[in-house]
Amino acid sequence: MGNPTRLASRLHGIPPTIFTEMSALAVRTKSVNLGQGFPDEDGPPTVIARAVAALEGGENQYAPGPGRPELRAAIARHQQRHYGIDLDPASQIVVTTGCTEGIAAALLGLVDPGDEVIVLEPYYDSYVAMIQMAGGVRRPVTLRAPDFRLDPAELAAAVTPRTRYLLINTPHNPTGTVLTPAELAAVAEVAIRHDLVVITDEVYEHLTFDDHQHVPLATLPGMFERTLTLSSAGKSYSFTGWKVGWATGPAELISAVLSAKQWLSFTSGAPLQPAIAHALDDEPDFPRRLADDLSAARDLLCSGLADVGLTPRVPEGTYFAITDISHLGYADGKTFCLGLPDRAGVVAIPAQAFYDDQDEGRQLVRWAFCKERSVIEEGLRRLKAATLEA
Numbered sequence: 280m281g282n283p284t285r286l287a288s289r290l291h292g293i294p295p296t297i298f299t300e301m302s303a304l305a306v307r308t309k310s311v312n313l314g315q316g317f318p319d320e321d322g323p324p325t326v327i328a329r330a331v332a333a334l335e336g337g338e339n340q341y342a343p344g345p346g347r348p349e350l351r352a353a354i355a356r357h358q359q360r361h362y363g364i365d366l367d368p369a370s371q372i373v374v375t376t377g378c379t380e381g382i383a384a385a386l387l388g389l390v391d392p393g394d395e396v397i398v399l400e401p402y403y404d405s406y407v408a409m410i411q412m413a414g415g416v417r418r419p420v421t422l423r424a425p426d427f428r429l430d431p432a433e434l435a436a437a438v439t440p441r442t443r444y445l446l447i448n449t450p451h452n453p454t455g456t457v458l459t460p461a462e463l464a465a466v467a468e469v470a471i472r473h474d475l476v477v478i479t480d481e482v483y484e485h486l487t488f489d490d491h492q493h494v495p496l497a498t499l500p501g502m503f504e505r506t507l508t509l510s511s512a513g514k515s516y517s518f519t520g521w522k523v524g525w526a527t528g529p530a531e532l533i534s535a536v537l538s539a540k541q542w543l544s545f546t547s548g549a550p551l552q553p554a555i556a557h558a559l560d561d562e563p564d565f566p567r568r569l570a571d572d573l574s575a576a577r578d579l580l581c582s583g584l585a586d587v588g589l590t591p592r593v594p595e596g597t598y599f600a601i602t603d604i605s606h607l608g609y610a611d612g613k614t615f616c617l618g619l620p621d622r623a624g625v626v627a628i629p630a631q632a633f634y635d636d637q638d639e640g641r642q643l644v645r646w647a648f649c650k651e652r653s654v655i656e657e658g659l660r661r662l663k664a665a666t667l668e669a
Contacts, residue, residue, distance in 0.1 A: 293408045297632040301616065308620035311658040313580075314628040316452070316598040318649040322517035322558065323565050329557040333550035342549040344541050346374025346525070353556035354525050360563070361484075362495050364503070370530040373537045376547040377522035378482045380540065381509040383409045385478050385526065386446075388539035389507075390415040394443040399429070401633030401640055403452055403480065410446075418442065419635045424603065424643065425592055427454035431465035438469060444476050445469070450483040450493060453630055453645040454601055455594020457491040467499045476532065477506045482524075485515045485566035487596035488574040497528065507532040512555045514598070515566040523548050523555045573598065573648065576655060580648040583659035587667065591646070598649040601630060605642035608669035612644045615669075623665035625658050 298315045305312035321327065333339075345351065351368035358364040366372055375381040382405055390396060392414030398406050400419035410417045418437045422429060447466060449458040458466070470477050477496055484493045497506040511524030526536045558565070581591050581600055588607075591600040609615040612629035619625055627644050634640030648655060 289412050289414075290408075293411060294632075296404055297628060298404075301626050301628055304617070304620055305626040308624065308626075310620040310624045310626045311654060311661060312626050313646045313648075313650065313655070313658050314616075314626040316514075316647045316649055317519045318517045318598075319651040319654060320517060323562045326516065326518070326554050326558045326562060330551055330554035333553050338550045338553065340549060342374075342546045342552055344546050345537055346372070346546075347549070347552040347556070350374055350523075350525075350552040350556040350559075353559040354527065357559045358527060362498055364495070364497060364527075366527055367530070371527060371533055373526050373533050373540060374546075374552060375509075375511075375524040375526060375536075375540060376544045377513060378480060378509050378511040378524040379405050380522075380543055381511070381524050381526045381536070382406065382478075382480065383412075384536045384540035384543060385507055385509065385532075386410055386413045386415065387543075388535035388537075389476065389478075389532070390444065393441060395439060395441045396444045396446055397434070397437050397442060397475075398446040399448055399451065400635060401453055401630055401643075402446075403448060404632060406446055415444075416441070417635070421634075421636055421639055422451065422454055422456060423639060424601070427451070427456045427592065427601070429456075429458060429462040429465065431462070431469075434465060435469055438473050438475075442473060442475060444478060446478045446480070447496065448480040450481075450487055450491075450596030452483065452597050453599045453628070453633055455592070455597045455599055457487050457493060457595040460494065463494055463496055463499060466496060467502050470505060471501050475505070477502070479506060479508050481508055481510045482514045483597045484510055486570050486573060486598070488570065488577060489595070491595040493596065504529050507536065512558055515569070516555070516558050516562070517569060518551075518555075518558075521548060521551045521555070523551050576648040576650065576652065579652065580646060580655050580659070583655070583662075584646065587659070587662045589644075589662070589667070598647050600646050600648065602644050602646065603642055604644050607667055609642075611641045616644060622667065623661045625661050625665075 390413040630643035
């Protein structure tokens with residue numbers, strides 16, 4: 280009955296996520312997957328044991344909509360311990376089904392049709408989808424290759440009378456940029472001057488390298504009351520499939536998130552929530568050990584890519600490194616990535632999927648290093664043995 284291709288107008292022009300397409304290609308071609316950012320190894324065994332105990336102990340029914348009290352309390356302790364942020368677990372924290380639902384609920388709960396949302400480009404692809412579903416208008420500010428730094432003048436120039444929100448991601452996927460104190464101060468200055476709310480995606484908050492350090496925007500003077508902070512345990516504790524995230528901030532912003540979130544998942548992961556509370560409280564050193572391991576994996580991947588003529592920008596944080604493939608003669612990064620499994624048995628992600636400015640992103644490719652050393656080495660071996668030029 281009716282047209283089987285019928286689609287709500289709010290979804291027109293939003294393509295399927297590139298991660299599904301490329302990971303399916305990796306499985307189909309039996310390629311080494313250096314594309315999608317999920318780790319090869321799980322997080323702490325004690326956290327898994329706490330989840331098993333919850334499953335076997337009858338903690339399998341609905342959790343409260345805002346999240347289990349012990350997890351909200353653990354999140355509050357995490358924010359105070361790491362950043363000196365004091366939160367009321369009852370009114371200033373909501374647990375979400377991963378940070379992706381946090382992004383969705385934030386945008387659906389806050390953005391009115393026609394509101395402009397400034398977003399750093401390249402961007403996580405769910406930003407585009409959810410801004411459009413909310414009826415908002417995105418205003419990209421581009422982190423330009425090869426350094427991928429925020430230009431304060433471009434940020435200030437992007438604000439119009441219809442701008443209501445800034446959507447900031449740091450540490451930044453896919454570029455690996457960690458915003459500096461000066462860049463964060465520029466964001467805060469624009470937000471305060473124009474009375475904007477800032478939504479910050481900080482899922483890679485603990486995964487920074489060398490001397491780079493993540494500083495939450497909410498800690499800057501005048502920013503807590505206008506900042507909604509999103510994060511999750513998926514990246515910091517290597518449990519991406521558990522999809523346990525959270526939003527923190529002033530009660531009025533958390534209330535808006537919860538107002539939308541209750542109609543999305545309502546609640547999820549009841550037996551996983553006490554396990555993540557255990558992770559935050561009892562495995563506080565795991566994220567730093569993970570970051571140290573990822574730093575070594577980053578160096579292995581980056582040096583190997585350079586050896587095969589794909590010299591990357593060395594990332595300051597996250598799971599990812601970006602290379603420019605313009606010298607190889609391909610029309611764009613997607614053409615390169617779609618052919619790479621047949622040429623080399625390796626999958627990567629075309630970064631142009633994360634850009635409005637296609638000229639800026641057309642020749643960029645993202646590689647993931649959240650993999651076992653042997654997997655990275657095998658991927659590099661295959662790349663070295665292949666002919667990469669068009």
